[in-house]
Amino acid sequence: MINKIKILPYKEIKIIKKINLVAKIRFETDVIIGFLLYERELSDNYKFQEKKKEESDFIYLSTYPKQEDFPEDLIDNILFETIKINYPNSNLHNELLFTTSDVENLTNLIRQPYKVSTFIIRPDFSGQRLEGLVGMEFEAFTKSVNLYTSFPAEIIKDLVFYGTCNFEKHKEIYNILEGIKFL
Numbered sequence: 001m002i003n004k005i006k007i008l009p010y011k012e013i014k015i016i017k018k019i020n021l022v023a024k025i026r027f028e029t030d031v032i033i034g035f036l037l038y039e040r041e042l043s044d045n046y047k048f049q050e051k052k053k054e055e056s057d058f059i060y061l062s063t064y065p066k067q068e069d070f071p072e073d074l075i076d077n078i079l080f081e082t083i084k085i086n087y088p089n090s091n092l093h094n095e096l097l098f099t100t101s102d103v104e105n106l107t108n109l110i111r112q113p114y115k116v117s118t119f120i121i122r123p124d125f126s127g128q129r130l131e132g133l134v135g136m137e138f139e140a141f142t143k144s145v146n147l148y149t150s151f152p153a154e155i156i157k158d159l160v161f162y163g164t165c166n167f168e169k170h171k172e173i174y175n176i177l178e179g180i181k182f183l
């Protein structure tokens with residue numbers, strides 16, 4: 001049987017970020033107990049790394065894109081570091097949503113059992129003059145997200161992830177986080 005795949009239109013090409021929640025189980029073995037998926041759009045500010053000049057074209061193209069070639073920014077780091085507070089051995093994996101086959105693979109991933117979890121990101125108050133902040137109110141970014149698992153879904157039930165972001169830029173960061181599409 002021959003299947004056909006089609007290259008997606010440019011506006012549908014995305015980068016899928018998969019944060020694997022890694023926990024230690026019996027005998028100190030690391031196991032992926034769940035994962036979080038979100039997509040990022042390519043742009044002038046969020047693009048693949050330039051080709052390294054020392055790599056030959058054949059080697060470069062035969063392994064492209066490497067994980068280190070994928071874009072990464074402050075938002076990716078905030079989300080990843082927030083997960084790592086509770087699951088320090090977690091890892092981040094990137095996939096390019098480029099063909100109809102990639103879309104099919106993603107669809108299969110999100111068919112897995114999941115539980116809804118919450119991200120809460122607040123400004124980082126360290127380094128601030130705290131006496132000047134007394135009585136002030138600050139917003140925190142809160143988002144419900146799906147955590148997927150191959151295990152019984154109870155293993156990831158009721159998880160809440162607390163993280164921080166730059167105090168001076170917290171409203172700007174919240175706006176960007178609000179635009180992230182979690183799958």
